[in-house]
Amino acid sequence: MLNVTQFCFLASYIVVFALELTRWLKRASISRVVMLLFGVAGLAAHTFYLFNRAGQTSLPPLLSSMHDWMLVLAWVAVVVYLFVTSLDRDIALGAFVLPVVLVLVVVARFAGDDATAIEGVLLRRWKMLHTGLLVFGILAVLCGFVLSLMYLVQHRRLKQKQQFSQGLSLPSLEELARWNRWAVIASVPLLVLGMLVGVRLVYLNDHSLAEVFAEPMVVVNSVVQLGMVGLLAWLLATQRPTGKQVAWLTLFAFGFMLVIFVGFALVSGGTHGRPPTSETTALLLDCVGGRST
Amino acid sequence: MIVQVVSCNHRSTGLDVRERLAFSSEDELVRAHAELRSRFPSTEFVLLSTCNRVEVYAAHADADPPPSNGELARFLSEFHDVPLDDFVDVLCEQSGEEAVKHLFEVVCSLDSMVLGEPQIVKQVKEAYGLAVDQESCGVLTNMLFQQALKVSARVRSETSLVEGRVSIASVAVGEFGKSIFDHFAGRTVLVIGAGEMAEETLRYLVDEGASDVVVVNRSPENAARLAAAWGGRTVPFEQLDAALAQADVVVSTTGAAEPIVTAERFRAVRRGQEKRPVFVLDLGAPRDFEPEAGRVDDNVFLYDIDDLEATCERNRKARVEEIEKARHIVEEEAQRFLHDVYHQATGPVVKRLREEWHDIKDRELQQLFKRLEHVDESERQAIERTVDRIVNKLLHPPLQTLRNEAKEGTPHGLLHALKQLFHLGE
Numbered sequence: 001m002l003n004v005t006q007f008c009f010l011a012s013y014i015v016v017f018a019l020e021l022t023r024w025l026k027r028a029s030i031s032r033v034v035m036l037l038f039g040v041a042g043l044a045a046h047t048f049y050l051f052n053r054a055g056q057t058s059l060p061p062l063l064s065s066m067h068d069w070m071l072v073l074a075w076v077a078v079v080v081y082l083f084v085t086s087l088d089r090d091i092a093l094g095a096f097v098l099p100v101v102l103v104l105v106v107v108a109r110f111a112g113d114d115a116t117a118i119e120g121v122l123l124r125r126w127k128m129l130h131t132g133l134l135v136f137g138i139l140a141v142l143c144g145f146v147l148s149l150m151y152l153v154q155h156r157r158l159k160q161k162q163q164f165s166q167g168l169s170l171p172s173l174e175e176l177a178r179w180n181r182w183a184v185i186a187s188v189p190l191l192v193l194g195m196l197v198g199v200r201l202v203y204l205n206d207h208s209l210a211e212v213f214a215e216p217m218v219v220v221n222s223v224v225q226l227g228m229v230g231l232l233a234w235l236l237a238t239q240r241p242t243g244k245q246v247a248w249l250t251l252f253a254f255g256f257m258l259v260i261f262v263g264f265a266l267v268s269g270g271t272h273g274r275p276p277t278s279e280t281t282a283l284l285l286d287c288v289g290g291r292s293t
Numbered sequence: 294m295i296v297q298v299v300s301c302n303h304r305s306t307g308l309d310v311r312e313r314l315a316f317s318s319e320d321e322l323v324r325a326h327a328e329l330r331s332r333f334p335s336t337e338f339v340l341l342s343t344c345n346r347v348e349v350y351a352a353h354a355d356a357d358p359p360p361s362n363g364e365l366a367r368f369l370s371e372f373h374d375v376p377l378d379d380f381v382d383v384l385c386e387q388s389g390e391e392a393v394k395h396l397f398e399v400v401c402s403l404d405s406m407v408l409g410e411p412q413i414v415k416q417v418k419e420a421y422g423l424a425v426d427q428e429s430c431g432v433l434t435n436m437l438f439q440q441a442l443k444v445s446a447r448v449r450s451e452t453s454l455v456e457g458r459v460s461i462a463s464v465a466v467g468e469f470g471k472s473i474f475d476h477f478a479g480r481t482v483l484v485i486g487a488g489e490m491a492e493e494t495l496r497y498l499v500d501e502g503a504s505d506v507v508v509v510n511r512s513p514e515n516a517a518r519l520a521a522a523w524g525g526r527t528v529p530f531e532q533l534d535a536a537l538a539q540a541d542v543v544v545s546t547t548g549a550a551e552p553i554v555t556a557e558r559f560r561a562v563r564r565g566q567e568k569r570p571v572f573v574l575d576l577g578a579p580r581d582f583e584p585e586a587g588r589v590d591d592n593v594f595l596y597d598i599d600d601l602e603a604t605c606e607r608n609r610k611a612r613v614e615e616i617e618k619a620r621h622i623v624e625e626e627a628q629r630f631l632h633d634v635y636h637q638a639t640g641p642v643v644k645r646l647r648e649e650w651h652d653i654k655d656r657e658l659q660q661l662f663k664r665l666e667h668v669d670e671s672e673r674q675a676i677e678r679t680v681d682r683i684v685n686k687l688l689h690p691p692l693q694t695l696r697n698e699a700k701e702g703t704p705h706g707l708l709h710a711l712k713q714l715f716h717l718g719e
Contacts, residue, residue, distance in 0.1 A: 154472060155591070158469060158473060158594050159591075159594065161469075161596060161603075161604075163468060163604050169472075170472070172471060172472050172473060172474055172475050173472065173473050173474075173570065174473065174474050174475040178475075243570075243592075
């Protein structure tokens with residue numbers, strides 16, 4: 001089996017990101033080709049790495065560890081980026097998506113990678129559903145975050161009557177606002193359903209709710225998801241909020257959620273299957289304002 | 294082979310002369326081709342007539358003398374019934390390599406009024422297509438025009454000459470309007486005034502799908518004329534505020550001395566409409582909208598003529614930077630084209646001459662080596678190389694002369710002389 005390390009695809013993505021940035025200065029067909037080649041090479045290495053991990057832990061990446069989770073998220077984001085960029089040569093998507101990918105890959109390096117075996121087919125299926133829903137929910141959050149950023153950059157450009165570099169473009173404000181709205185609408189049910197399936201898992205594991213809600217990740221997730229539900233309710237109740245309002249709101253909300261998610265991955269070092277230490281719990285509670293210092 | 298072009302274009306000739314020499318319809322072009330065929334039966338022709346240029350391309354492969362530039366000018370004069378003296382001084386005449394390069398530059402839009410404009414490729418294709426239909430084309434013009442279209446494609450893919458929009462209306466709609474709206478279908482376009490620029494912008498908007506055109510003008514007659522031309526409707530000038538509130542796109546070109554829409558007035562119009570984006574193109578000089586009107590809320594995107602002109606200028610500069618690269622490609626392709634044509638004209642004679650001389654050399658060497666049995670292999674090779682060099686050196690002057698002569702057209706006389714002198718046969 002190929003010995004692929006995280007550094008292999010991280011390095012490829014850094015090169016792709018650097019080439020994306022050069023496109024803002026001067027466009028050259030050759031740099032786009034090189035960029036796509038590095039992107040595909042990075043994705044291939046990334047895929048091998050996840051495949052190897054699944055072989056080592058005997059678990060699919062989604063059931064394995066926080067480390068694998070984040071790499072799956074980054075993998076999906078790269079697939080979307082490469083797909084869109086190969087279809088539309090002018091779209092400046094990489095400058096927005098690749099930093100998020102790089103952050104996820106770097107954070108995954110420090111996140112816990114211990115996998116715990118799951119006994120029983122039923123439990124395994126429920127856990128798969130739980131993590132699947134959460135990962136897709138977080139992916140929608142990532143999309144909303146990136147789309148909001150793109151909206152604000154496009155809005156600023158139009159207000160300031162500026163021009164992009166030759167041959168670079170972003171979708172129209174209308175399109176970005178529409179996709180952003182869909183990202184918010186998709187993320188909330190996915191996250192809420194993910195949490196509800198998590199509650200079901202608690203009972204299947206013979207734990208009490210009180211025990212589970214003592215875990216910081218559950219608390220943080222619940223708080224953030226309540227915020228998301230509030231945002232969705234506001235979006236649906238408000239008659240056509242302005243695109244810029246929605247963009248700022250989703251940027252803050254999703255940005256906050258991503259920071260919490262990434263922060264938790266760094267501090268706790270693993271999934272909530274293993275209770276964090278009292279120090280990390282305290283730090284997390286401080287992060288979300290649950291305890292005064 | 295002779296390629297020649299007689300032309301008048303926007304650089305050399307005023308519109309008053311160009312429009313008299315233009316072939317304004319397909320019928321006229323068909324008649325012109327028939328006339329040229331009858332006057333010069335052994336010459337191939339393509340006629341290119343656009344609003345910026347009238348060009349007659351002629352190619353001649355036969356030994357008979359080609360039509361002179363004066364004869365082609367006389368054809369233009371007689372066909373259009375325009376005295377020769379009215380335009381003979383402004384006609385450009387090129388032949389050989391210069392004519393080939395001229396066509397390549399035209400089709401790459403290096404010679405266009407708007408550098409990099411894309412329509413010229415379609416116009417050249419149509420001119421060539423019509424010449425083919427009229428049987429005015431032959432081997433040379435087919436090669437020339439097909440190569441020209443390939444060169445154009447190469448320039449477009451290898452340079453940024455055609456990138457970025459360079460007219461006010463195209464920049465307004467393409468670079469800004471399409472970044473605000475997904476599409477223009479179903480949008481309400483309000484035109485205030487009836488200036489030429491408004492019409493041009495409307496053309497772009499309608500091309501993009503806009504269909505609901507509302508015209509407001511102090512003069513109801515002008516409003517009705519513009520509305521009728523674009524399938525729109527008119528609204529009295531007194532109802533401007535209501536029309537502004539309904540509009541998604543506003544194009545204003547009134548020529549009023551003072552702004553007709555102040556920030557205060559526009560704020561009142563936008564009250565309750567803040568969530569709808571509005572794209573305002575103030576193409577009036579002096580401005581029709583106060584600049585502060587663009588800041589009344591986040592969804593107002595106001596552009597005046599200076600904003601748009603700045604973008605046009607930037608795009609023009611970017612295109613100018615690509616000219617050298619495009620000219621280099623044109624030069625290279627013209628050389629390659631001419632080389633291919635010369636090779637086609639002189640190739641068979643050159644090949645036969647070489648074969649003939651090398652056959653003689655081989656026969657003589659064979660006889661020599663039969664006599665010199667003591668010569669070893671390395672000495673044989675040294676002798677062969679020496680004789681090869683002698684043959685090549687002897688062949689070089691006549692072949693070089695042939696190549697040089699071919700650059701000015703097929704050297705029928707010289708080819709004939711070579712065949713006679715060296716018994717090459719037909």
